[in-house]
Amino acid sequence: MNAPERDDAEARLLAARLRELRARSRWNTTLNEVQDRTSARTLTAKAIEELRETGGEIAARAMRKIRERPITVAAIVGAALLFLFRKPLARGARALISRRRATREADHPLDAQIEETAS
Numbered sequence: 001m002n003a004p005e006r007d008d009a010e011a012r013l014l015a016a017r018l019r020e021l022r023a024r025s026r027w028n029t030t031l032n033e034v035q036d037r038t039s040a041r042t043l044t045a046k047a048i049e050e051l052r053e054t055g056g057e058i059a060a061r062a063m064r065k066i067r068e069r070p071i072t073v074a075a076i077v078g079a080a081l082l083f084l085f086r087k088p089l090a091r092g093a094r095a096l097i098s099r100r101r102a103t104r105e106a107d108h109p110l111d112a113q114i115e116e117t118a119s
Helices: 003-037 040-068 070-084 086-118
Strands: none
Touching: 040 070, 070 086
16 A cells, blocks of 8 residues: 555545534434433423323313302312211211100200199
């Protein structure tokens, strides 16, 4: 191989190495971006941000519906509260009924005594 051919081969080799270094650099940049995008911290932060946005939209929509139909919303909330507190409410109602029965039964003997003394 003569000198001009050797110089040409070396130039092509240097150009190929330069292309390799550039390609490797692009690959490493892309790889780092993908790793950053898929890291747990980044994915969690994005998920939290989306939940905040969605939650805000849902809250705004709910407030709009409440303002549009307050009676309907009050009825739904009332029904939900009745359902949630059905057992304590039932216990209270039973207690009131049993007290009234006890009071009535206690009143009967006195009524009988009053009637006896009146006659």
